[in-house]
Amino acid sequence: MRKSFGAKTMAYPAPVFIIGSYDENGKANAMNAAWGGICSSNPPCISVSIRAQRKTYDNIVEKKAFTVNLPSSEHIAEADYFGMVSGRDVDKFEKTGLTPVKGEFVDAPYIDEFPVAIECRLHQIVEIGVHIQLIGEIVDVKIRQDCLDENGQPDIVKIDPVLFTPEIRHYLKFGVKAADAFSAGKKFME
Amino acid sequence: MRKSFGAKTMAYPAPVFIIGSYDENGKANAMNAAWGGICSSNPPCISVSIRAQRKTYDNIVEKKAFTVNLPSSEHIAEADYFGMVSGRDVDKFEKTGLTPVKGEFVDAPYIDEFPVAIECRLHQIVEIGVHIQLIGEIVDVKIRQDCLDENGQPDIVKIDPVLFTPEIRHYLKFGVKAADAFSAGKKFME
Numbered sequence: 324m325r326k327s328f329g330a331k332t333m334a335y336p337a338p339v340f341i342i343g344s345y346d347e348n349g350k351a352n353a354m355n356a357a358w359g360g361i362c363s364s365n366p367p368c369i370s371v372s373i374r375a376q377r378k379t380y381d382n383i384v385e386k387k388a389f390t391v392n393l394p395s396s397e398h399i400a401e402a403d404y405f406g407m408v409s410g411r412d413v414d415k416f417e418k419t420g421l422t423p424v425k426g427e428f429v430d431a432p433y434i435d436e437f438p439v440a441i442e443c444r445l446h447q448i449v450e451i452g453v454h455i456q457l458i459g460e461i462v463d464v465k466i467r468q469d470c471l472d473e474n475g476q477p478d479i480v481k482i483d484p485v486l487f488t489p490e491i492r493h494y495l496k497f498g499v500k501a502a503d504a505f506s507a508g509k510k511f512m513e
Numbered sequence: 514m515r516k517s518f519g520a521k522t523m524a525y526p527a528p529v530f531i532i533g534s535y536d537e538n539g540k541a542n543a544m545n546a547a548w549g550g551i552c553s554s555n556p557p558c559i560s561v562s563i564r565a566q567r568k569t570y571d572n573i574v575e576k577k578a579f580t581v582n583l584p585s586s587e588h589i590a591e592a593d594y595f596g597m598v599s600g601r602d603v604d605k606f607e608k609t610g611l612t613p614v615k616g617e618f619v620d621a622p623y624i625d626e627f628p629v630a631i632e633c634r635l636h637q638i639v640e641i642g643v644h645i646q647l648i649g650e651i652v653d654v655k656i657r658q659d660c661l662d663e664n665g666q667p668d669i670v671k672i673d674p675v676l677f678t679p680e681i682r683h684y685l686k687f688g689v690k691a692a693d694a695f696s697a698g699k700k701f702m703e
Contacts, residue, residue, distance in 0.1 A: 325656060325658060326665065327653050327654070328667075329653060330650075330652055331557060332554055332557045332559075333631070333667065335629070335669065335687070336676045338550065340524075358550060360524065360560075361524055362560065362562045363562055363642045364522055364548070364643055366520075366641075367522045369522075370646075372552045391524060399697055400692065400698055400701070401701070403694060403695065404697075404698030404700075404701040418701045439524075440515070441523070447639070449639050451552060451556075451648065453555045454553040454554060456552050456553075461520050461522065462520055463517050463518070463520065464519070464520075464523045465515040465516070466518065471516060476680075476681070479681055485691050486526045486687065488669055490666075491666070491667060492695060493669070493691075493692075493694060494690070494691045494692045495669070495688055495690055497526065498686035498687050500684070502586075502684045503683060504593060505596070505597060506593065507589055507594075508592070508593030511590070511608045512594070512598065
């Protein structure tokens with residue numbers, strides 16, 4: 324037996340993407356976007372859906388660039404705050420004390436305190452409905468050295484990222500490993 | 514200090530979406546898609562990016578419908594298998610013993626054993642690169658009764674969904690709550 328919830332945005336997990344951008348005067352802004360994800364392997368692209376009235380939308384269209392920053396659970400309050408107020412009304416970096424750093428390859432700031440920063444060049448704009456999808460081509464992924472394992476690869480426990488559960492409205496930490504991908508399924512192949 | 518990984522698809526979490534579809538003869542297929550997510554609140558839409566050579570791509574274009582199914586960790590091997598072989602070569606439902614059930618609202622099958630099934634009508638097709646993004650309008654979300662809490666709302670612990678970490682290539686369970694959304698950030702507001 325199942326219960327129907329109707330036409331709801333209930334899919335798990337949703338990411339906690341903090342989008343960094345500059346306005347026309349070079350002022351840094353950050354917003355929290357739950358609607359998004361990797362959308363192409365080649366070119367490597369990531370999408371974020373943003374309402375047109377957002378300051379971040381104007382910034383990205385102006386600069387043709389943005390960053391996607393992944394907070395660790397340590398900064399979940401800051402990440403949540405980035406989704407509660409508008410960069411039109413307040414300087415969110417000043418309020419939280421977090422540090423915007425100019426991207427190496429694109430004209431957008433990443434967040435110094437967050438473990439993962441993805442620099443993106445605007446690739447496509449897709450009108451959907453109240454949200455407009457901005458597809459960014461990934462030009463670089465930068466990960467803090469203290470979040471790497473002994474082989475220099477990303478260590479998900481050290482990164483300690485968070486996910487969002489729409490409708491339930493919780494941020495969760497990542498849990499234990501369930502299986503290796505491209506491996507666990509071999510038991511069904513002869 | 515940060516390490517640059519270049520233009521890589523490294524964003525966490527990625528979902529484990531199992532896409533259900535029928536071919537022109539009504540034969541059910543399922544594939545594993547890690548590139549996707551909710552992309553619009555109104556209309557409620559979810560996107561999945563699929564390579565054009567996939568059987569699922571042909572099926573969705575033909576039927577203008579698909580489902581997004583969320584496995585619990587119990588079925589992670591089946592979910593992984595769905596991403597390792599093609600529906601052109603093998604009947605994946607027969608191999609795994611999972612049960613396709615005709616959608617209530619769309620011409621696509623959902624997976625009876627999985628806790629969450631999202632029925633989608635094809636809304637838009639977006640060409641990106643090697644992946645084509647299929648945007649589906651969500652028409653219903655169906656959750657197994659035994660995965661609901663005492664108020665009839667989805668219980669994420671009972672659903673026990675999984676996430677994927679690209680490049681690291683692990684499936685992880687969801688972890689403990691880090692914070693309430695639209696709440697933890699209030700400390701930065703006067």
